Amino acid sequence: xxxxxxxxxxxxxxxxxxxxxxxxxxxxxxxxxxxxxxxxxxxxxxxxxxxxxxxxxxxxxxxxxxxxxxxxxxxxxxxxxxxxxxxxxxxxxxxxxxxxxxxxxxxxxxxxxxxxxxxxxxxxxxxxxxxxxxxxxxxxxxxxxxxxxxxxxxxxxxxxxxxxxxxxxxxxxxxxxxxxxxxxxxxxxxxxxxxxxxxxxxxxxxxxxxxxxxxxxxxxxxxxxxxxxxxxxxxxxxxxxxxxxxxxxxxxxxxxxxxxxxxxxxxxxxxxxxxxxxxxxxxxxxxxxxx
Amino acid sequence: xxxxxxxxxxxxxxxxxxxxxxxxxxxxxxxxxxxxxxxxxxxxxxxxxxxxxxxxxxxxxxxxxxxxxxxxxxxxxxxxxxxxxxxxxxxxxxxxxxxxxxxxxxxxxxxxxxxxxxxxxxxxxxxxxxxxxxxxxxxxxxxxxxxxxxxxxxxxxxxxxxxxxxxxxxxxxxxxxxxxxxxxxxxxxxxxxxxxxxxxxxxxxxxxxxxxxxxxxxxxxxxxxxxxxxxxxxxxxxxxxxxxxxxxxxxxxxxxxxxxxxxxxxxxxxxxxxxxxxxxxxxxxxxxxxx
Numbered sequence: 018x019x020x021x022x023x024x025x026x027x028x029x030x031x032x033x034x035x036x037x038x039x040x041x042x043x044x045x046x047x048x049x050x051x052x053x054x055x056x057x058x059x060x061x062x063x064x065x066x067x068x069x070x071x072x073x074x075x076x077x078x079x080x081x082x083x084x085x086x087x088x089x090x091x092x093x094x095x096x097x098x099x100x101x102x103x104x105x106x107x108x109x110x111x112x113x114x115x116x117x118x119x120x121x122x123x124x125x126x127x128x129x130x131x132x133x134x135x136x137x138x139x140x141x142x143x144x145x146x147x148x149x150x151x152x153x154x155x156x157x158x159x160x161x162x163x164x165x166x167x168x169x170x171x172x173x174x175x176x177x178x179x180x181x182x183x184x185x186x187x188x189x190x191x192x193x194x195x196x197x198x199x200x201x202x203x204x205x206x207x208x209x210x211x212x213x214x215x216x217x218x219x220x221x222x223x224x225x226x227x228x229x230x231x232x233x234x235x236x237x238x239x240x241x242x243x244x245x246x247x248x249x250x251x252x253x254x255x256x257x258x259x260x261x262x263x264x265x266x267x268x269x270x271x272x273x274x275x276x277x278x279x280x281x282x283x284x285x286x287x288x289x290x291x292x293x294x295x296x297x298x299x300x301x302x303x304x305x306x307x308x
Numbered sequence: 309x310x311x312x313x314x315x316x317x318x319x320x321x322x323x324x325x326x327x328x329x330x331x332x333x334x335x336x337x338x339x340x341x342x343x344x345x346x347x348x349x350x351x352x353x354x355x356x357x358x359x360x361x362x363x364x365x366x367x368x369x370x371x372x373x374x375x376x377x378x379x380x381x382x383x384x385x386x387x388x389x390x391x392x393x394x395x396x397x398x399x400x401x402x403x404x405x406x407x408x409x410x411x412x413x414x415x416x417x418x419x420x421x422x423x424x425x426x427x428x429x430x431x432x433x434x435x436x437x438x439x440x441x442x443x444x445x446x447x448x449x450x451x452x453x454x455x456x457x458x459x460x461x462x463x464x465x466x467x468x469x470x471x472x473x474x475x476x477x478x479x480x481x482x483x484x485x486x487x488x489x490x491x492x493x494x495x496x497x498x499x500x501x502x503x504x505x506x507x508x509x510x511x512x513x514x515x516x517x518x519x520x521x522x523x524x525x526x527x528x529x530x531x532x533x534x535x536x537x538x539x540x541x542x543x544x545x546x547x548x549x550x551x552x553x554x555x556x557x558x559x560x561x562x563x564x565x566x567x568x569x570x571x572x573x574x575x576x577x578x579x580x581x582x583x584x585x586x587x588x589x590x591x592x593x594x595x596x597x598x599x
Contacts, residue, residue: 200490200495203567232487
């Protein structure tokens, strides 16, 4: 019997992710806030565009969501027209949004009252990872629910891992973003220093990327940082949303994040410089501005 | 004809580096401030322990130094008993110390007045790299001098690169240290957050090290950071010396290094916690202290 899935939210991530499910032969029903984009998706892939969330999720074995933030999750999950009220009994709900751990815990608890499974499953790997089906998926929930949703997620996930109970996927994603924040600022300061020292910056990167300063960001973003191109990935506006979540969670769990908090403020400067849609490596542009 | 080299400074780096030269069949003459260590070296390798710098450098084709900091360089290079006064005409002087760019420029200029070549050539790769002959060597100087010294440096260097005129090796090393400072603090905050969130921290590292948060430090230091072991590399005291050089140079060239300056202060806290000899990944211990 064909598995029926609903996919809610066809942004730059959700659009290709839902596409992988359709290409795998699943019966995919999609919904998007801007309905025309759902129609566009359905003309590109084999699947059904729905005009309401309720219509999309009715009868689905697995309901996947990938929306913007906590408030968008409230809109699609709650209320009479929402996912929880309309999903069929026993369905598994999987949320790929990067959101707060508290929201994941809340949705998991509401879902369980209606005998629905819930997995928080934020992703990393960006638009390219979504398109190539090479995402890292960090999951929180029960092992039973996870195992049911795993074959679906593996259609676009290269590494899909259960990290612990509800909220653990979100917390793992936060660890990822915290590590990136300090790392990208350090790399920006390093390249900025190299520029001010009149070094051949590309050659410097070639040399130091063989050793203890090496990072994915150094290998994949230095060249575009040197050129001043900032359209190669995750946008500053989204990073600020994620860092807000990290800093709020840190308050709750008593974690001390001095550089993460500072880098969040630096990204606010980048936004003020007109860089809301620039990628996260644009921290270097802020340093250059002072020169 | 056998090439004669002098090696000045047999610390944890210089000792094995000079050893590689002796094993390659060069005539190696060594000097060390604590003379007994030179004797120990000579009983371990084929070579000559000298009791003064002047004795070691007389007749040497290439003179290599690897000492602590600027002040140590003044001691061994300058004065009637120093390297510049006693090296034979046409000799190449190579300094592997991490020191200021200004010191490199000064030594290069003094050397050239006596028809001596000079290359500033700080290294990265740590004690292990020195022992395995796998160091990265970042050089500043003329191409002619560099080419003469290259076959010697390749005895312990995996990547030996000329970065530009005198001082460029030091400036490249500074870029490396600046990149590491922000990166290690970001990684520390990430792992500290994961601990406070009660995640399985090793599993988190496994998952996120596949993506955009990946770094050499994450792959090579996370496990020991989790265990609280800080005897796996470059000491905090030495890192503070290097960061002081970076921050002073940044002042001169008008580079803005907010996180690097902050991390330097964090390392001061680690020193105050008794961590002078801990490795640079001990920044996480400072975050744990507040909990």
